[in-house]
Amino acid sequence: MTTLGVRAIAAQALAQVALGGESLRLVLPKASAGLADPRDRALLAAILFDASRWYLRLDVLLDRLLAKPLRKRDPELHCLLIAGLTQIRYLNLPSHAAVAETVNAARELRRTQFAGLVNAILRRYLREREALEIALDADPLTRSSHPRWLVERLQHDWPQQLPEILDGNNTPAPLWLRVNRRRTTVTDLGERLRAQGIEATPHPLCIDALLLAQSTDVTRLPGFVEGEFSVQDGAAQLAADLLALQPGQRVLDACAAPGGKTAHICERADVSVLALDKEAARLPRMHENLRRLGLTAELRAADAAATADWWDGVPFQRILLDAPCSASGIIRRQPDIKLHRRATDIATLVSEQKRLLDALWPLLASGGRFLYATCSILQAENEQQIAGFLARTPNARNIAFAADNSALENWGMATPSGRQNFPGQNGMDGFFYAILEKVA
Ligand SMILES: C[S@@+](CC[C@H](N)C(=O)[O-])C[C@H]1O[C@@H](n2cnc3c(N)ncnc32)[C@H](O)[C@@H]1O
Known part of the structure; x- marks a missing residue:
């Protein structure tokens, strides 16, 4: 068995992510496992992140360089070329090394007969680079390397902020x-x-x-x-502030895994936390993190909206609903979201968020606080979701951010019922928070 080098591994992993629908978060650790040298692991991660971030642009570029597309006929070879272009265009590796190593990887992948093609395509890119890049920049979709449905949706929701959002999505997060x-x-x-x-x-x-x-x-x-x-990103760290925790409170973290906000709540205050997640497989990691941090919370696998299955009837003074969402605010961290999320997912997510909001609200004590959060920048999941909730829930009232912490007064952008941070704004992820209070 031949041992594959980092470029060949990158080609295989990218094919799984870009053409096989697998998540980069899951593929990367498996792909890295075969690489002993930390520098190789770092290069693999850099190739996969940038190749995913710029895939929709590089895919069009490759079609312009090839006489016949390869993506269906040979996904690994297609992705090897995308990875080669990524190294030249985005990682700024010396072009002769990037070309030679990519040709070598074609041999490692038993595509020796295509070594000449790989060499010719990458060299043609180097020769015609300027004109090719100008043509790609002329189209807003290839310029920003985003799917059409998402750009159209963002254009509709945030016409003025669109360029800043697309740039923010393409800028790696700190x-x-x-x-x-x-x-x-x-x-x-x-x-x-x-x-x-x-x-x-x-x-x-x-x-x-x-x-x-x-x-x-x-x-x-x-x-x-x-x-x-x-x-934990800064935007996610604000949840513990916005909950305005008091010692002794009973707190529900309804959609808790992998547990970042659960842990922060426990670090901040002596409260009793029940953390739910419907994915039982995600709880062991939460247990492990809480143990490392020296914290205690009750963790349960449950559908938070099926309250009859898990609620003991004692109200919560604080509820955090960090709802399942499009994750459109964290594309800078998970660039493969551009490749995997579909326009049709949004309606399903919106109805799940609505189901969770309506099911959990009755569990909040009178005078208690309910924090709704998403790492989305789409209005349907955020402002519109909360506006609809407030309209059908007479005992729910919206609280202004600055009520407890004036430093947050200017965080993100005010919307009628919450605040929206855009990707990269304040150095943070795209995130939405609405603070709701139960009135008697
Ligand atoms: C945005 S993530 C939560 C992130 C988490 N709060 C943190 O800070 O680490 C959303 C979570 O909701 C969970 N989830 C989705 N639908 C759910 C439901 N109906 N009941 C409970 N958990 C749910 C998902 O499994 C996922 O782990």
């Missing part, structure tokens, strides 16, 4: 840490990281956050094993 205040402080951990030459800066809107200038393997940072921090 690495955000959430400091576990039960174990250390932002100042102390920041100092220890900087002493190791790692640039780590606090953020004015996120009191538990440290932003790292460079992506790194966080499990090797000081304090990880000791549970001093977790990885």
Whole structure:
């Protein structure tokens, strides 16, 4: 058996993601497992992220370079060429090395008869690069490398913000840490990281956050094993603030896995947390994270909307519904969302969010607070969802953000019932929050 190099592995993995419908989050660790050298693993990740981010553009480019498309006839060879173009165009690797290594990978993949074709296509790109790129930039879809349905939807929802949103989606996200205040402080951990030459800066809107200038393997940072921090985007870190937790409260985290917000709630206040997720397979990892962080919550596998199956009848003072959504706000972190999400998914997600909202609202104590969150930037899942809920729920009232924390007054953009952050705005993911209160 021949051992495959990083480019050949990238071609196979990209074919699974871009043409096989598999998630990059799941494919990458399996693909990396065969690579011993950390530099190879880093290169593989860089190729796969950029190739997914720019796939819809590079796919059109490749069709212009090839006499006959390869994607159906030979998905791995098609993806090997996409990976080669990614290395030249986006990773800025020396072109002679990128071409030679891609030709070599064709041989490793037993496509020796296509080695000449791979060489010719990549060299033609290098020769005609400028004209080809100008032509790709002329079309808004290929320029931004987004699917048509999503651009049309964003154009409809956010005509003025569209260019900024598309740019934000195509700009890799920074690495955000959430400091576990039960174990250390932002100042102390920041100092220890900087002493190791790692640039780590606090953020004015996120009191538990440290932003790292460079992506790194966080499990090797000081304090990880000791549970001093977790990885969590700044937008997600605001949930614990917006819940305005008080000691002794009963808190429901209705859609909790992988548990980032559950853990933050437990770090912040002495509350009793019930965390549900309908995917039982995701709970062991939540248990493991809570153990590392030294936290306790009750975890249960359940459909949160089927309240008769799990609710004991005692109301919650706080409910967090971090609803299943299109994830259109986190494309910068999960660029394969562009390839996998379909226009038809949105109506299904909207009705599931509505079902969860209506089923969970009766469980909130009078005077209690309900935080609705999505990592979406689509109005149907956010503003329109909450406007509809408020219209049919007489004992629900909307609370302004600045009520508890004036620093958040200008976070994102105000909508009639919540606030919308766009991808990259404040350095954070695209996210929506609405704070609702139950009136007597
Ligand atoms: C946006 S993610 C939650 C992220 C999580 N709150 C965090 O901060 O780590 C949505 C979660 O909702 C779960 N989910 C979807 N529908 C559900 C339902 N009807 N009941 C319970 N969980 C559900 C999914 O399995 C997924 O883990």
